[in-house]
Amino acid sequence: MIFLTRVEHFNAAHKLYNEAWSKEKNEEEFGKCANENWHGHNYDLHVTVKGEVSADTGFVINASTLGKLINKFVIEEIDHKNLNVDVAMMKGKLCSAENLAIAIWQQLSLHLPPGVILHSVKLYETPRIFVEYFGS
Numbered sequence: 543m544i545f546l547t548r549v550e551h552f553n554a555a556h557k558l559y560n561e562a563w564s565k566e567k568n569e570e571e572f573g574k575c576a577n578e579n580w581h582g583h584n585y586d587l588h589v590t591v592k593g594e595v596s597a598d599t600g601f602v603i604n605a606s607t608l609g610k611l612i613n614k615f616v617i618e619e620i621d622h623k624n625l626n627v628d629v630a631m632m633k634g635k636l637c638s639a640e641n642l643a644i645a646i647w648q649q650l651s652l653h654l655p656p657g658v659i660l661h662s663v664k665l666y667e668t669p670r671i672f673v674e675y676f677g678s
């Protein structure tokens with residue numbers, strides 16, 4: 543078993559806002575991240591898969607193929623979008639890094655080829671804040 547990581551990048555706008563709460567409570571919990579006119583991040587996404595090395599290719603999966611899958615099923619859905627408004631996988635969810643990483647996992651795990659297992663989704667919201675999800 544060996545692990546392969548592909549790093550991708552996207553930009554997105556969001557706000558952290560719980561619609562069940564008052565404006566004041568949102569501002570108290572989320573501070574400037576609750577700004578109703580949104581703010582943006584340059585996200586870095588690290589996707590790690592695992593599997594056996596093919597005797598024919600020396601690969602778990604061609605890293606280029608993995609990049610194309612991440613782009614098709616994740617990046618194209620969220621890059622330069624507003625996570626709260628435009629992105630189906632985030633509909634009805636609080637747009638935290640945690641929930642976005644889980645949504646990316648759920649999206650990507652459906653589209654990996656047989657024998658290629660999703661190990662982790664690590665998402666950097668800022669250079670100082672990142673989350674890592676292992677599927678449970």
Ligand SMILES: Nc1nc2c(c(=O)[nH]1)N=C([C@H](O)[C@H](O)COP(=O)(O)OP(=O)(O)OP(=O)(O)O)CN2
Nearest residue numbers: 558574575581583637638639640641667668670671
């Ligand atoms: N557990 C989480 N905490 C926070 C998240 C998150 O997704 N999960 N997100 C945010 C905001 O989106 C915020 O924009 C993060 O950026 P920033 O304001 O730069 O965060 P810092 O805490 O590093 O800001 P400082 O002003 O330097 O303290 C917040 N929290």
